[in-house]
Amino acid sequence: MFHKEGGKIILIATSATVLIYLLSHKFVTLSWLEKTIQIITLVLLILVLQFFRNPNRKITPNEKVVLAPVDGKVVVIEEVYEEEYFKDKRLQVSIFMSPINVHVTRYCISGKVKFSKYHPGKYLVAWHPKASTENERTTVVIESKEFGEILYRQIAGALAKRIVNYAVEGTQVMQGDDAGFIKFGSRVDMYFPLGTQIDVKLKQNAVGNQTVIAHKA
Template identity: 60%
Template sequence: MFHKEGYKIMIFTAITLIAINLVTYSLINIYWVKFSILVVSIVFFLLIVQFFRNPKRNTVLNDAHILAPVDGKVVAIEEVYEKEYFKDKRLQVSIFMSPINVHVTRHPVGGKVKYSKYHPGKFLVAWHPKSSEENERTTVVVENKVAGEIMYRQIAGAMAKRIVNYAEVDAEVVQGSDSGFIKFGSRVDVFMPVNTKVDVTLNQKVKGGLSVIANIEK
């Protein structure tokens, strides 16, 4: 299964690569050159296709759990001052996605969307300390009846040039459901109350919609 955001890119890529190979075969008579271009085209297309894969995730709904919104590696667990929405201290868990990770963003909690905003910006590498505030990004806050208000921020990386965010203010969302997509490398930060019990460690690999990153005690 592939994400809907990828179909246009995959079709355009396929048509372009086919055209390149047709021109190559008509103009070049050296077999190994034509064969090399064909192999490179196939490998490149497969890389594009794998990037837009969208595996089905059987999320176990639990209002006391905050789930990883994306696949990737935990690169930061720290207390920070969040100045866009909460304007107070929050516990931040950051997950970095490499180009080979699934890039679907999923709602870490279910509830009502209280805030959703897009910010244009730079394209610093995703692990840069200032990327959370200076890169292209979207910020979403979901109010959950147990966890309270949980924020997650999609952050574009050096390769990412477009963030897709489906969260709309006042919409009711289901934990683990599709929240958006970031194209070609990025990071997602999750902001929680400072007393939240974190269930992940630095450099741990997580799966969006499946891995529990934190637990809110009822």
């Protein structure tokens, strides 16, 4: 199953693979060179397909837990000053996604979208300390019954050139549903009220819609 954001790219990549295969078969006279070209092209197509994969991870929403919005490695767990929306100290948890991770962003909790804003910016490597405030990004705040307001931020990386965000202010969203997509490498920052019980550790691999990031007793 593939994500809808990859439809156009997958079509182009598949068409190019078929065309290159036919042209190499017709015009390349050296058998080893023909096979090499075809294998490289096929590998590139497979990489595109795996990047836009969208595993079926349907869940039963649970208001007492915050689930990982994306797949990737937990690279930050620390108290920081969140300057865009809360303008106070929050507990930040960041998940870094490599190009081989699933890049679907899912709503980590059910609730009402209180804030949704896109920011153009740079394309620093996603783990750079300034990426949260200087890279292309979107900021979304969801108000939930158990946790209050939770902010998550999709951040483009050095390879990411487009962030897709489905969150619309004033709408109700359901935990586990698609919230967007980040194309080609990136990270997601999450901001919780101080004192929130965090259930992941640094360098832990998180799985979107499965790994519990925080819970309410």
